[in-house]
Amino acid sequence: MRAASLIVIVAVALPFLLGPFWAYQLGLYALYAAAAVGVGLCWGHAGFLPLGQGLFFGLAAYLSGLTFIAFADLPIIAVLAMPIFAVASALLAYAIGVLVFRRRGESGPYFSMITLALSLLAFQIATSWNSVTGGFNGLKGIPGLPGLNDFSDVYYVSAAMLLAVLAIAGWLYTAPVGVLWRALAQNERRVQLFGFDTNQLKAVAFGVSGLMAGIGGVVYAPQQGIVTPQAVGFGVSADLVIWTAVGGRANLLGPVIGTLLVGSLTAQLRDTLPFWEVLMAIFFIVIVLAFPRGIVGLADPLASFLKGRRKQAHVAAPKRLSSDQPARLVLNGVGVRAGEFTILDRLSLDFDPTGIFCVIGPNGAGKTSMFNAVSGELATVTGSIDLGDASVSGLTPHRVTRLGVARKLQIPSVFQHLSIADNLAIALWSGRARKLQLLDPRLRRWTTPMLEDLQKRYPFLASVERKAGELSHGEQQILELAMALLTEPRVLLLDEPCAGLSPEETTAVIGIVRWAAQRLGGAIIVIEHDMSLVKELAEVVYVLHNGTLLAKGSVAAIQADAAVRAVYVGGEK
Amino acid sequence: MDPLIVTQAINLVYAVSTLAVLALGLAVIFGLLGVLNIAHGEFIMIGAYCAYVTQSGHWPYLAAVPLTLIVCGILGWAVEWIMIRPLYRRPFDTLVATWGLSLLLRKIAEAIFGLGFYSVNIPLPGTVHFLDTEYPIYRLLLIAVSLLIVVGLVIWYGGSRTGSRIRAMVSNPDLAQAQGISVRRLAAGTFIVGTCLAGLGGVMLAPLIPVQPFMGLDYVLRAFFVLIVGGLGSVSGLLSGAAVIGGVDSIISATSSATDGYFAVLVLSILFLWLRPRGIVARS
């Protein structure tokens, strides 16, 4: 609250401190700053770069301008229409996001290029559709906002809009959805494996950025009195990105500082210093490559002063949304191919609903691929996968997770830049939080009895400040295991949980797995190479070879099996 | 045959073949190195300005070719070293870096040449009688040169040792290193080939369009759409992508307007992105 009050005080005081000319300038740049906050949301938080925000800013501006002209005698209607146009921008952005973010895999470059293309297209349309937009010279003669008299009034309207945008951003950044955005920017696959539809999350982020640009645009039209194609085209889109980067894209205020400082400076210096623009470009590249935190990064100590500290009371998390009951995982003749190679060859496996099972086999036997097929990341060509009564084949990873399947990946995949508390919170939200609840910051204080037990066993899991990336390798393995357990899955897939651990750490993990089997009552399936571990844990062992099941039985039975021996030791033909 | 139809047909071939050449540089860098060089359009712009400079210096037009190769070559080498190499494992940062580079190159061009349009004279003016119609000689030349470049590069890539080594490096970089291929140098060389191809495209195109700092944006987008539609990583993909994009743009621009042509191309690309993300010629 300290920070918020400070910002409001500064905002109110500025025109008195700087005089009418600067008040007017800042009034204009505050609108751009609102759009820049949206760029910061997408780029600094959700991890994708929109290169065409001018589309939403300018579209909202044109719509607003046209309405103010059409209802020049009854401006109240135009004023009421303003929020509608801002929302229209948001919906357009959301729709584009849904369309473009459907790719599996790296969609970043494609998204950026499409947004660039859209803004250029908008520029073309604005320039050629003379009858509506006024063509190249723009839409002129837009009446001002009713009831405003001098430059300061104009400033206050813009500042209010900017503060509204900052309030929205501030709220979203602290809400679960903001944590999820930052998580998916680091490891999108992992967020999906916690049951969240990342494509939709990104589309929502883009939609919100469209809203913010729209808010700036609807005020821009009556304020400036004219809207030209420049408002919708490449220039403003590029400037927004530069200002956001220079100010500090991951920070709430960074884009605002970047826009107000750099934007207004550029307007002044552009004509006097011929190489100013070249310098800005070099400055941008250097900042992006070497100082991703921007200007705001330099003011770190101030930031922690402003944050303040508050004791947070915990809130009990609700129960899982989907069924808790243990379920039988069955693979029926599952085949997976990659081009010419058969990865899984009519694999049939049947796991009891409860118990600890180990899957072993030589390299390339298909163990991890089997896990990937179950969690929906590998498309099956033949066969089916069922979890209890529900069919799992063909579902996307986040839907499979929601049915009660959790995974711990081979390489520790905790969210390095998020705090330990946020990592654990994401696990708690998985399968428990409804979509709208993700907007509620109180969810960050959820806890469950299982979490409390784990925190008693491993005190480092209770730390609030530390980032997951600061933990040792063994601690990260335990954190990831804890996260998988907290989703209280019916089937837990552990992929080499003890890889790279010391003997003491390995014993600790064995202990947790046994404890978890008791607590959760479901099935735990472990891929392991280390036979001593398999002997300790496994009730049943499944041996895979060349993508199919070679043998199944107790540890003793497997050890005595001649076929298994041959595969592991090799022999003459 | 109706001369109008013949003219349109040749226009179509012209649009597709020049688009193929302009997309080639981006395809090389994006398809082989996995780097989306947003500044690709600016290298085309550099080629066009080299043509202008050659004209101002009253040198023969062909002198623009070595000039472009030198400028784009050195620049490509510097960019790969400073910006691309440290970021190979961070595709998102490469995107931002090349966007920043495109901004920088545009601003430098603006600072040196100003924002105005320049006009480069057509080195071979006039028309010639070709297939029942009068058609500009220079455009016919461009068609021939474009096809030559594309076909020549394909043959070289498939048949030469360096081409095999590039293919090896792309498909299995670890084994390539094991056999002694300096992947760093080969990747740098590949990048430079990409930037030089862009520059050559700019030299070829300069007499036909206004030369100004923002000219590159349209081309990088078009080249990008060619790759979305055609698919990365194969020549048949490049050609089919160029055929679809060039064809659609050409036909709709001729019958309706340039804006509609652009719109159609954009919609088509988004559809491909949505329904067939690997493009027409998907590579496993």
Add this chain to the structure above:
Amino acid sequence: MIAARLAFEALTGGYGTTTIVRDLTGAANSGEVLCVLGRNGVGKSTLMKLLFGYLPCRRGQVLFDGKPVSQLDPSARRRSGMTYCPQERPVFDDLSVRDNLTLMRASRQLGAFRRYFDRFPILERRLTQHAGTLSGGEKKMLSFVRGLAEDQPIILLDEPSEGVQWENILHMIATISEKKAAGAAFVVVEQNLSFAERIADRYLIMDQGRAVLEGSSSVIDRGQILAHLHV
């Protein structure tokens, strides 16, 4: 005392933050084969990647004729005299068999491969085919021939016999013996014990990233090895 051609001391390393190989020491002398055995996941391939420079050594070092090579990347190690045939993706699937063999040689001539083609005629029959169409065992044979034909003093083979028919494994054994006699040093990771027994001069048996048994092949018997390999 002549330094071993290839030696490693207290080698420790792995992927990212994970440590897979712990404190491994060993050597391959001229004319000798060091055979590395162990179940899956114990770190054999990781050891090979550390030796060839794909992974950095967290601790310890790799020595070539007594000189440390830690600053050399894989292509530089290749150029200084080491050959590596990896376990996974052993050939260039997109190139022809001929191109796979001659990619880094001075010319496309196959004269130097005559004696290899006599032993592995299938490769000569498939010269123009894409290596991706070969069976797993045939790819391993191709990789083997490519590697040995490089005529380098140090040869690292990771599971060369995987998928290869026994009669061709016998040919591999004969080829390795000839190279040994000519002075090459080998480090061979193997799963196939019968193959390993016939070529090894020294054994290094691994478990959980460490050496659990090592010594000359004349001293270690089959039973001891089997005890560590068994499931």
